[in-house]
Amino acid sequence: MPSHLLSIDALDRDAVDHLIRIAGRMEPIAQRRKVTRVLEGAVLGNLFFEASTRTRISFNAAFCRLGGSVCDTTGFTFSSMAKGESLYDTSRVMGGYVDAIVMRHPEQGSVAEFAEATRVPVINGGDGPGEHPSQALLDVYTITKEFARLGKPLAGAHLLLTGDLKYGRTVHSLIKLLSLFDPLRITLVSPPGLEMPQPLIDRVASRGHRIEIRPSLADDFSDVDVIYATRIQRERFTTEMTESFQELTADYVVDRGFLDRRCNASTFVMHPLPRDSRPGANDLSVDLNGDPRLAIFRQTDNGIPMRMAIFAHLLKVEEEIDRDLRDVRWYVPETFGVDDPAL
Template identity: 80%
Template sequence: MSSHLLSVDSLSRDAVDHLMRVAARMEPIAQRRKVTRVLEGAVLGNLFFEASTRTRVSFHAAFCRLGGSVCDTTGFTFSSMAKGESLYDTSRVMSGYCDAIVMRHPEQGSVAEFAKATNVPVINGGDGPGEHPSQALLDLYTIDKEFIRRGKTLAGAHVLLTGDLKYGRTVHSLIKLLSLYAPMRLTLVSPPGLEMPRHLIDLVASRGHRVETRESLASDFADVDVVYTTRIQKERFTAEMSEGFSLSRDYTVDKAFLDGRCSDHTIVMHPLPRDSRADANDLDVDLNGDPRLAIFRQTDNGIPVRMAIFATLLQVEDQVEQDLRDVRWFVPATVGVDDARD
């Protein structure tokens, strides 16, 4: 693994497997059974110049769980970039304050440009429609855990990717990460104009995977192991695309779709946030409480995975297990009211 995590492209299969093993060792800490101070004294710069809840707080919590401290900044308004400061200057300045930096920026390639000015580890928290490597890693970790529960493996799996496949950076990173593994079947379903970029389809196909495109969800998906659906990224639309766009129910993943076209063992994932408004036709809330819905297990898995990323980049992954102690505060048996149904 390189000194930064900017793209899935920088990860080999061995590096991914290593991160998955480290993440598994972080579970007792992430689940609030154990405490470590292995990053005591270290400071994370959490720079988010685009809206975020889960990713920003998850990175913050992961660094704190390792014993570190976090300095946050959100949006352009209260940053020196609003005064015209360059990415290079911001990077160099923040590197003098922080031991690791997570950055989200609305422009594709901006985080890589930022990283050129520093030797401090930089993690891409999302660069416009580009990539989101840590999300892909936690998605893979989730799929693997869900498959273990069901006695399955990635080899030969059938994964359905649906929603905004053009601007959805999470699926760009995930499909590249999945392509590192044994051949599987990938089915792509998206509204017109929001198809997966051709170069990504060609890349995955060149690695021996079967890639199929369908026009809607109105067909049989009984053999699908994972449904990964994404929100329509209207904030990235051009004015021409926005005019008159509406998403029909043909692309909605809901209980009727899962019961009628999938199986009892299909796993449903979403990178969140999902748009729960009635006319959004995103992942439907009628699946709340359904054991096939893995979205909250997915978000929980963000903590051990991001802890593993920090521990590996800062080279303390082999020290964590020698620095554990029991928690001293109350921890509920389950953190969500529906968790017992999982």
């Protein structure tokens, strides 16, 4: 694995498996049962020039749970980039201040350009419609854990990716990462005009995976193991596209009725979040809240150990994780959400 995490392209299967193993060792710390200070004294610089809740806060929490501290900035308004500073200058300056950097930027390729100016590890927290590699890693970590919980093999599994497959950077990174695994069956369902880019389809198919494209969710998906739904990325639309997608139908909505009628009892649902819960948004339905098939909050929880693993690997402390490991001293609830199912 290189010194930065910018794209899934830089990873092979061994690197992915290694990070999954480290994340497993991080679970007691992420679940607030144990404490370690392996990154005590280290400082993380978070540069988020695009809206974020989960990615920014989970990277912060992951670094802090390893004993480090965080310097945070959000938006162009509060950055010298508003004064015309280049990515190169910003990168070199930040590299002199902090020990690791997480960056999110609305332009594809911007994080890679930023990383060229520094030897400090840089993690891509999302670059426009490009990639989101740490999200894909936590998604695959979630998939492997869910399959283990269900006692099912991952090889040969059927995954349904649905929603905005054109601009959804999470599915771009995810399908690249899935292509490293033993052959899978992957079905793609998206509104017209929001299809998965053909080069990504060709890449996955060339590695022996079976790719199917269907026009809507009005079909039989009883053999689907995993549904990965994505929000329509309206912020990336042109004016013409915004007008054409004003009346998106409910043919692409994953809700309790869809799971009950068209899927099976062990099908579980993932979503990178945020989901648009407003009426008529046609995103993943809130009527699944409390349903054990809804894995989205287990998925977000898994972001902490995986991002801890990424930091531990990039900062070369993975062999010291257990140093000074001790029990927490504060109250930790049995479950974190009021609707969390007992599994």
